[in-house]
Amino acid sequence: MSESLPFLGLMAFMAGLIDAAVGGGGLIQIPALFNALPHVAPATLFGTNKVAAVSGTLFAARSYVRQVRLPWKLVLPAALAAFAFSFVGASVVSWIPKSVMRPLVLVLLLLMAVYTLWKKDFGALHAPVSIGRRERVLATALGGAIGFYDGVFGPGTGSFLIFLFIRCFAFDFLHASAAAKFVNIATNIAALSYFLPQDQVLWHYALPMAACNVLGAISGSWLALRGGSQVVRVLFLVLLTVLIGRFAWEVLG
DSSP states (O other), X not given: OTTTHHHHHHHHHHHHHHHHHHSOTHHHHXXXXXXXXXXXXXXXXXXXXXXXXXXXXXXXXHHHHHHOOOOHHHHHHHHHHHHHHHHHHHHTGGGSOHHHHHHHHHHHHHHHHHHHHHOTTXXXXXXXXXXXHHHHHHHHHHHHHHHHHHHHTOTTHHHHHHHHHHHHHOOOHHHHHXXXXXXXXXXXXXXXXXXXXXXXXXXXXXXXXXHHHHHHXXXXXXXXXXXXXXXXXXXXXXXXXXXXXXXXXXXXX
């Protein structure tokens, strides 16, 4: 334990920092767990990851809510639907082959990257739509869809949420990132409600990693709030590039 914990702590800090700004912390934290603990069952590694991830996300959300005003009539329905459908996704995960998901996700990520680069003003201004019944229904549907995806597969959840909050509700990158945190909290708690009863958490790793993730999340949210939407946009495009590279390698390699 003593040999791998400093490495996992550093990776958890970096994951919390990136995740607080644009999501995607799992790209760092999950491979680190598999690398450091190769003989542990995958389900236990995912459960350990979720304890650390939800801790950082909670603190990032707390930092955002102090500085960013969010339309809760949109965010809460999306979060509640994400919670319910994330649990459903986790329960049917074995029915959907990963080989089917990867090419589809790769195409979606490519489209998101091209659209964000093509529309230079995408996510630059915060001019949210008026919230009526249609918008609440759409937020619920999007939250459910992303929650289900997170339960079944997972990578890129934060990026999809940010993109959809901008595209569908005219948020800027900063507000979209803040809103995505609250939906991510819901999906993480749903996943934990699946892992915890099965005792699939290594607490002697999870708790120190959670502390490091929180420190990273505080740093990442400070960076995003200080730099504003332009900094978040740049980090978002960098994360999309990494995700595209990863999925292209898996699909084509």
